[in-house]
Amino acid sequence: MTPDGLPIRILLAKLGFDGHDRGLKVIARSLRDAGCEVVYLGLRQTTESVVIAAEQEDVAVIGISMHNAGHLTLGPMMVQAVADAGLDIPVIIGGIVPAADVPTLKAAGIFDVLGPGTPLETVVATVHAAAAAHPGSSV
Amino acid sequence: MSEGGAPDALLAEATAGSRRALGRLITIAESGGPSADALDRAMVGRPGPGWIVGIVGAPGVGKSTLTGRLAAGAAGGRPAEGAPRVAVIAVDPSSPLTGGAILGDRIRMQGLGDPRDVFVRSMAHRGAAGGLAGAVPIAVRVLGAVGVEVVIVETVGVGQIELEIVHVADTVIAALSAGWGDAIQASKAGLLEVADLLVVNKADRHGAADAVRDLEQMLDAGTATALGPDETWRPPVLTTVATAGTGVAELWTAATAHRAWLIATDRLARRRDDRRRHEIGRRAIDILAHEVDQRVAALGPTAAAATPEEAARRVVRQVRAGGD
Structure with missing residues (x-):
């Protein structure tokens, strides 16, 4: 819930050629059960298709799942695409990301990185923190 | 960008083609309360969409894929400037239980056209009855106000309780699929009563011809009783394979014919007037229900001495005395 009692809207997607969506589906269920409205884009998205959907859906948070070692390329590209569209929407990355790469991603503007084994409560808390840290992204 | 700004500024930006502004306006419409009221007020005098098409049907019959196909076909690209046509x-x-939702309709609409050509908004129904989100009527007004010509409303696929769509759409397409059930199912689900067009999707599967035949028989049986003397529209039964796009153009042509019939017989304006009355009535009930709830919560211990009926009548008298 946002401070005004409305559900947090979050977009979940996978970018590019990466078919591992089981984890993202678990996350979608967990966020739904935490009271979020989850716009599920699923597989084979581009940074552009995510930005267009984020604008139309007016989401507060973007969650990107990565399991193909593309995070150092696509993570910063996603943040840049959001900024280029003039949006203030935090991007969270989940999936397989080596710990050594996390500081690089955060320096590139990724809000947080949630790896395997992250408790679902932590996922929910991170989404809430991201939405709260970017108040311009929700009404 | 005017963050959460005045509705007039957002309406101007959305009319000029800003997806972001239009997305924000629909969020305001969805949020209800004073900001939604102010938005509605700012839209008075602006035109609504020229055509509102509803798509209903049980889960899994292919509504979203069909919707994506119809929308991409109807849009046929996008205007050089301004909001999308569709x-x-x-x-x-x-x-x-939690108020949360998974909004997955967009998945089925991907790859069916350029995502910039059609403005797609997923909406959780947030507890409203009848299969439609309570904010759909005002969201439809927003889309019309910024220049969208055709709005397609795809409803939650709950089958037997989604009849609220008739209070939003000009033309209702009921989607079924091959092997969906026999004629009794179609009758039971109430789809026949609300449908202006019937479409059997997944028509490449076994049982499609049976479904079409059953539907035609149900329509034959209904003709004698359900249709009034001035009723001249019999819902056509069409077939599609939405995943392949087969039959979609024909479905759209048939839907367009329904719209022409509505206009030719003066029904379009009448339907819209009925809808406005319905929405006013529903909001009046919401306002009254809120006042009643407050007074009931404030009832003193003396209420225990009265019968529930007597106490209820007292509450109604109080509500009547309190308002203007």
Whole structure:
């Protein structure tokens, strides 16, 4: 819930050629059960298709799942695409990301990185923190 | 960008083609309360969409894929400037327990056209009855106000209780699929009563011809009783394979014919007037229900001495005395 009692809207997607969506589906269920409205884009998205959907859906948070070692390329590209569209929407990355790469991603503007084994409560808390840290992204 | 700004500024930006502004306006419409009222007020005098098409049907019959195909076909690209010609509102259920929702209709609409050509908005129904989110009517007004010509509303696929769509759409397409059930199912689900067009999707599967035949028989049986003397529209039964796009153009042509019939017989204006009355009535009930709830919560211990009926009548008298 946002401070005004409305559900947090979050977009979940996978970018590019990466078919591992089981984890993202678990996350979608967990966020739904935490009271979020989850716009599920699923597989084979581009940074552009995510930005267009984020604008139309007016989401507060973007969650990107990565399991193909593309995070150092696509993570910063996603943040840049959001900024280029003039949006203030935090991007969270989940999936397989080596710990050594996390500081690089955060320096590139990724809000947080949630790896395997992250408790679902932590996922929910991170989404809430991201939405709260970017108040311009929700009404 | 005017963050959460005045509705007039957002309406101007959305009319000029800003997806972001239009997305924000629909969020305001969805949020209800004073900001939604102010938005509605700012839209008075602006035109509504020229055509509102509803798509209903049970889960899994292919509504979203069909909607994506119809929308991409109707849009036929996008204007050089301004808002897209076509928009989709896709309603999915909210969890009654947590209020959360998974809005997955967009998945089925991907790859069916350029995502910039059609404005697609997923909407959780947030507990509203009848298969439609309560904010759909005002969201439809927003889309019309910024220049969208055709709005397609896809409703939560709950089958037997989604009849609220008739209070939003000019033309209702009921989607079924091959092997969906026999004629009794179609009758039971109430789809026949609300449908202006019937479409059997997944028509490449076994049982499609049976479904078409059953539907035609149900329509034959209904003709004698259900249709009034001035009723001249019999819902056509069409077949599609939405995943392949087969039959979609024919479905759209048939839907267009329904719209022409509505206009030729003066029904379009009448339907819209009925809808406005319905919405006013529903809001009046909401306002009254809120006042009643407050007074009931404030009832003193003396209420225990009265019968529930007597206490209720007292509450009604109080509500009547309190308002203007």
